[in-house]
Amino acid sequence: MPPDPDSGEQDGLGLLCVNCGWGVARLFVQYSPGNIRLMKCDNCKAVADPYIECEFMIIFIDLILHKTRAYRHLLYNMLHAKTSDIKGILLKSSLMFLILDAFRVSLVMKGDNSWDLLTSNMAFTRTCIKVLLDVLFGNFIFISVLWLAVRLLLKLKYDESRYKEIMLAILVSSYFKIFLLAMMIWEFPSSVVFIVDIFVLSSNTVAFSVITQLRTSTCIALFFTAHAAKFLASRWLQTVL
Known part of the structure; x- marks a missing residue:
């Protein structure tokens, strides 16, 4: 309409x-x-x-x-x-987001020499499971913090279309993760992963500010908190597994 x-x-x-x-x-x-x-x-x-x-x-x-x-x-x-196909766009964006995030986690684990300890198929399987759990649990915490903030800041009741729009803005503004694929071709220090994370945070902030009309300072604080919660959750999971 x-x-x-x-x-x-x-x-x-x-x-x-x-x-x-x-x-x-x-x-x-x-x-x-x-x-x-x-x-x-x-x-x-x-x-x-x-x-x-x-x-x-x-x-x-x-x-x-x-x-x-x-x-x-x-x-x-x-x-x-393409609003009539927003579900399809969300599905494809979510899949790409999770794949790139899994690649990011594997790069961090490579920097921690986790992959160097693989001596059998069992160890490889266990490491892959750790990557999968890290991605799912970390992003669950990330989205949960964002949803809580959205409900509090925007005073939104359940509105499926509005939540889809906000979710789409977060997913498409995480495009900086694509640059991690360059590490498959060229050798970069593991610190590049965290530099990309900073660009993802800043891009998320701008997109969220545009889609919600919240102040930039509020969006920066929100996404810094969400990304920090995701990082801490991932670190905790790695120590437990």
């Missing part, structure tokens, strides 16, 4: 002006294939979403630079066209 252009900044996945966050009815008018006119925002009078005419690489660079405009384009205007 298209947003009300007079309703101001939206709470859900609706069309927005990437500059001021004001709701817009449409982003462009298409006269013929390849011939479009970008619409202007009624609030700030600027082009509502200039990213429509940009290559994906330009958008990706602006996401890396943590530009709020790029995150508004991604979370509202780009995903808006």
